Amino acid sequence: xxxxxxxxxxxxxxxxxxxxxxxxxxxxxxxxxxxxxxxxxxxxxxxxxxxxxxxxxxxxxxxxxxxxxxxxxxxxxxxxxxxxxxxxxxxxxxxxxxxxxxxxxxxxxxxxxxxxxxxxxxxxxxxxxxxxxxxx
Numbered sequence: 495x496x497x498x499x500x501x502x503x504x505x506x507x508x509x510x511x512x513x514x515x516x517x518x519x520x521x522x523x524x525x526x527x528x529x530x531x532x533x534x535x536x537x538x539x540x541x542x543x544x545x546x547x548x549x550x551x552x553x554x555x556x557x558x559x560x561x562x563x564x565x566x567x568x569x570x571x572x573x574x575x576x577x578x579x580x581x582x583x584x585x586x587x588x589x590x591x592x593x594x595x596x597x598x599x600x601x602x603x604x605x606x607x608x609x610x611x612x613x614x615x616x617x618x619x620x621x622x623x624x625x626x627x628x629x630x
Contacts, residue, residue, distance in 0.1 A: 520627050522574055528620040529577040532613045533570055536579050539605035541565050554581070554601050555589055564589060564601070 514521045544565060545552035554564035567583035581590075581602070592598025 517627055521624055524620050524623050524627075526572075526574050528616055529572055529574075531616050533572055533577040533579050535609050535612050535616070536605055537568070537570070539609045540568055540579070540601065545599050545601050545604070551604050552601065553605060555599050 540553040543552045544554060544556040546556065554568070556563055556565060564581060564583055564586060567581055567586065568579055569582045570580075571578045588596070590598065590600050590602065
Protein backbone atom coordinates (compact mmCIF):
# COMPACT_ATOMS: atom_id res chain seq x y z
CA UNK A 495 0.00 0.00 0.00
CA UNK A 496 1.59 3.23 -1.11
CA UNK A 497 1.35 6.27 1.10
CA UNK A 498 -0.63 9.18 -0.15
CA UNK A 499 0.72 11.92 -2.34
CA UNK A 500 -0.58 15.42 -1.91
CA UNK A 501 -1.75 16.54 -5.30
CA UNK A 502 -3.94 19.06 -6.93
CA UNK A 503 -5.11 19.75 -10.41
CA UNK A 504 -7.28 22.36 -12.01
CA UNK A 505 -10.90 21.42 -12.48
CA UNK A 506 -12.60 21.38 -15.87
CA UNK A 507 -15.12 24.19 -15.50
CA UNK A 508 -17.18 25.15 -18.55
CA UNK A 509 -16.43 28.84 -18.13
CA UNK A 510 -12.74 28.09 -18.36
CA UNK A 511 -13.20 26.72 -21.87
CA UNK A 512 -14.43 30.12 -23.02
CA UNK A 513 -11.56 31.86 -21.25
CA UNK A 514 -9.02 29.50 -22.73
CA UNK A 515 -10.32 30.18 -26.24
CA UNK A 516 -10.26 33.89 -25.60
CA UNK A 517 -6.85 34.13 -23.99
CA UNK A 518 -5.16 30.74 -23.65
CA UNK A 519 -1.81 32.15 -22.57
CA UNK A 520 -3.33 34.12 -19.67
CA UNK A 521 -5.40 31.16 -18.44
CA UNK A 522 -2.42 28.80 -18.67
CA UNK A 523 -0.24 31.23 -16.71
CA UNK A 524 -2.91 31.70 -14.02
CA UNK A 525 -3.35 27.94 -13.67
CA UNK A 526 0.39 27.42 -13.43
CA UNK A 527 0.67 30.16 -10.77
CA UNK A 528 -2.10 28.50 -8.79
CA UNK A 529 -0.42 25.09 -8.95
CA UNK A 530 3.03 26.43 -8.02
CA UNK A 531 1.61 28.46 -5.10
CA UNK A 532 -0.45 25.49 -3.92
CA UNK A 533 2.49 23.10 -3.95
CA UNK A 534 4.54 25.75 -2.11
CA UNK A 535 1.83 25.89 0.59
CA UNK A 536 1.84 22.12 1.00
CA UNK A 537 5.64 22.19 1.13
CA UNK A 538 5.57 24.83 3.87
CA UNK A 539 3.28 22.56 5.86
CA UNK A 540 5.72 19.69 5.48
CA UNK A 541 8.77 21.72 6.48
CA UNK A 542 7.41 23.95 9.23
CA UNK A 543 6.35 22.73 12.66
CA UNK A 544 7.70 19.20 12.16
CA UNK A 545 6.10 16.15 13.69
CA UNK A 546 8.25 15.39 16.72
CA UNK A 547 8.78 11.81 17.83
CA UNK A 548 6.21 11.13 20.51
CA UNK A 549 4.19 14.17 19.44
CA UNK A 550 1.15 14.57 17.27
CA UNK A 551 0.27 16.59 14.21
CA UNK A 552 2.62 18.68 12.17
CA UNK A 553 4.78 18.33 9.11
CA UNK A 554 7.25 15.64 8.18
CA UNK A 555 8.88 13.86 11.11
CA UNK A 556 12.40 15.09 11.87
CA UNK A 557 13.70 12.00 13.60
CA UNK A 558 12.64 8.94 11.69
CA UNK A 559 14.01 5.43 11.40
CA UNK A 560 17.45 5.24 9.84
CA UNK A 561 18.14 8.62 11.45
CA UNK A 562 16.51 10.33 8.48
CA UNK A 563 14.81 13.64 8.14
CA UNK A 564 11.73 13.29 5.98
CA UNK A 565 11.50 17.03 5.51
CA UNK A 566 14.43 16.81 3.11
CA UNK A 567 13.07 13.90 1.09
CA UNK A 568 10.05 15.22 -0.78
CA UNK A 569 9.90 15.43 -4.55
CA UNK A 570 7.71 17.75 -6.57
CA UNK A 571 6.26 17.44 -10.07
CA UNK A 572 4.59 20.49 -11.54
CA UNK A 573 3.05 20.84 -15.00
CA UNK A 574 0.63 23.39 -16.37
CA UNK A 575 -2.31 21.23 -15.26
CA UNK A 576 -1.11 19.26 -12.26
CA UNK A 577 1.12 19.50 -9.20
CA UNK A 578 2.16 16.71 -6.84
CA UNK A 579 4.43 16.62 -3.79
CA UNK A 580 5.49 13.25 -2.41
CA UNK A 581 8.06 11.63 -0.10
CA UNK A 582 10.98 9.97 -1.82
CA UNK A 583 12.56 8.20 1.18
CA UNK A 584 12.15 4.43 0.96
CA UNK A 585 11.10 4.27 4.62
CA UNK A 586 8.44 7.02 4.39
CA UNK A 587 5.53 4.59 4.14
CA UNK A 588 6.50 2.88 7.40
CA UNK A 589 6.70 6.21 9.21
CA UNK A 590 3.38 7.36 7.73
CA UNK A 591 1.35 4.27 8.57
CA UNK A 592 3.40 3.04 11.54
CA UNK A 593 4.67 -0.42 12.41
CA UNK A 594 4.12 -2.83 15.26
CA UNK A 595 6.81 -1.01 17.25
CA UNK A 596 6.40 2.54 15.97
CA UNK A 597 3.39 4.79 16.24
CA UNK A 598 2.09 6.08 12.90
CA UNK A 599 2.81 9.68 11.95
CA UNK A 600 0.57 10.50 8.95
CA UNK A 601 2.08 13.92 8.21
CA UNK A 602 0.78 14.12 4.64
CA UNK A 603 -2.81 13.70 5.84
CA UNK A 604 -2.23 16.38 8.48
CA UNK A 605 -0.64 18.82 6.02
CA UNK A 606 -3.40 18.31 3.45
CA UNK A 607 -6.11 18.89 6.06
CA UNK A 608 -4.50 22.06 7.39
CA UNK A 609 -3.52 23.52 4.01
CA UNK A 610 -6.65 22.74 1.97
CA UNK A 611 -8.48 25.93 3.09
CA UNK A 612 -5.53 27.98 1.77
CA UNK A 613 -5.55 26.00 -1.50
CA UNK A 614 -9.28 26.73 -1.90
CA UNK A 615 -8.58 30.46 -1.49
CA UNK A 616 -5.79 30.24 -4.08
CA UNK A 617 -8.18 28.51 -6.49
CA UNK A 618 -10.81 31.18 -5.91
CA UNK A 619 -8.21 33.86 -6.62
CA UNK A 620 -7.20 32.11 -9.83
CA UNK A 621 -10.83 31.87 -10.98
CA UNK A 622 -11.43 35.51 -10.07
CA UNK A 623 -8.42 36.57 -12.13
CA UNK A 624 -9.65 34.52 -15.09
CA UNK A 625 -13.17 35.92 -14.72
CA UNK A 626 -11.81 39.47 -14.63
CA UNK A 627 -9.91 38.73 -17.83
CA UNK A 628 -13.10 37.41 -19.45
CA UNK A 629 -14.99 40.56 -18.49
CA UNK A 630 -12.59 42.77 -20.46
